[in-house]
Amino acid sequence: MLQMENKSKVIDLVVNNDLCVGCGLCVYKCPNNAIEMRWNKIGFLVPMPSNKCDLDGSCLTVCPFNPFPQNNVRTEKELSDHFLPNAKSFDPQIGRYIAIYAGYSNKFRITSSSGGIATYVMTELLDRHTVKYVVSVKETKNPFAPYVYALCNNKQEVLSSSKTKYFPVTLSNVLTQLSKLDGTVAIVGTACFIKAIRLAQYEDQTLKNKIVFIVGIICGGQKSRFFSEYLIRKAGGTLDHCSELQYRVKDLSSSASDYSFSCYDQTFKHQKEIKMRYVGDMWGTGLFKANACDFCDDVTTELADISLGDAWIEPYVSDGYGTNVIVTRSTLAHEIIHQGMINGSLSVRDLELEQLLISQRGSFNHRQKGLGYRIRHAKKRGIIIPPKRHDKESIPFYFKLVQKKRMQVRKASLELWSRMPKTETFDRRIRDKLTCLRIRTKVYHYLEKIHKILMSSLL
Ligand SMILES: Cc1cc2nc3c(=O)[nH]c(=O)nc-3n(C[C@H](O)[C@H](O)[C@H](O)COP(=O)(O)OP(=O)(O)OC[C@H]3O[C@@H](n4cnc5c(N)ncnc54)[C@H](O)[C@@H]3O)c2cc1C
Structure with missing residues (x-):
């Protein structure tokens, strides 16, 4: 009943409950052009409906944080069963996959953020005429929107859009252009954006035929x-x-x-x-991060054809040139990497699953292990969180204290900067919270170590 009665209000349940990541798929989906993306007070792009909105709520079917998703598309697992049937291996932490590697592109490594595999894969897709366009994040001259999603139809444009931008972007502007394009498209995106695309494709065969390849960028959280x-x-x-x-x-x-x-x-x-x-530590602390990211358990972009991140493990992390971790999930992605290894374009080696998990350990701990605690915390405040796979993990008392403080740091950072955008004032006012978080994290790690030693001595 709740689902039907609240359908027209679900957009409020997402945006007003601070669960929006600004992907903009609702703008694309709206039949009345009644939504546009605007900056909110804490530095994120969010949808704002106009009075043309007829409240039918269909836009919410493509929202990655829709609290009432339809059957068959409730979680990444269900969506990946549908979209990535050739990925026969499965791990509950990284989803369906074909193979895992670490390595880099010999040509694009220097001009990329990590090993340049994202740029390599997209230029390959253009070279092979698999796609006519690539949708990636480009720089603009507009200081209020320095980065936007845009279409590239040649390798030079793809190359100039290389590198990670920790800045809010939205797909609303480009997706609305796709139906007018002749030819197929590849898109690069983070986990929540890709989930939104898959939800849209699930309902719309034309969009499925149009977007034929998705490059996933492993994400530790969207920044304001x-x-x-x-x-x-x-x-x-x-x-x-x-x-x-x-x-x-x-x-x-x-x-x-x-x-x-x-x-x-x-x-x-x-x-x-x-x-x-x-x-200082900008990632483990949750500073300036979107609240929605605390309710995402997809660490490795499980719905992409290929997932790419940084190899934060030895020996790769010691190499300042940068190295990717790579997870192939579709036959085409697998073939592109394999071919690149054979023809010498890529320097890539097999990587153990365990090594991939270690390379993103902080993210797995926070996003999957700590998620159940945060969901229970949100529910106590009456917020409806979409179904999650990692919602039942129970965590030790000290990790709960870490979670609690991290949530406070995240929220305080956005509030403080919105009131006073000055680094000295900000640093002074956030210092005590960060110190407390650091101490709690240290104590937690120490207790974990003791626990492990005790457990191994019992065996
Ligand atoms: C917000 C964010 C958080 C991240 N957190 C992690 C993390 O926790 N752990 C980890 O291992 N890696 C993380 N990364 C990914 C990492 O920084 C590299 O982007 C990734 O390893 C790909 O490297 P590459 O050299 O192959 O990419 P490149 O060859 O440099 O290409 C990068 C591609 O990503 C596109 N892009 C840039 N910014 C964005 C954006 N904001 N949204 C969507 N596409 C974008 C570019 O247009 C380009 O096509 C994060 C990236 C982002 C954007």
């Missing part, structure tokens, strides 16, 4: 635009006067994780750059 503002200020740049934001400037003489943020300050005509290690 405040994250970029904070980094610009930390690097010494002037807000609203900086362009060419580079989130992953490699240090070839150091490790892969020792990267910098840089931007070009037009006021002072000067390049500003700061090593991320001087900024």
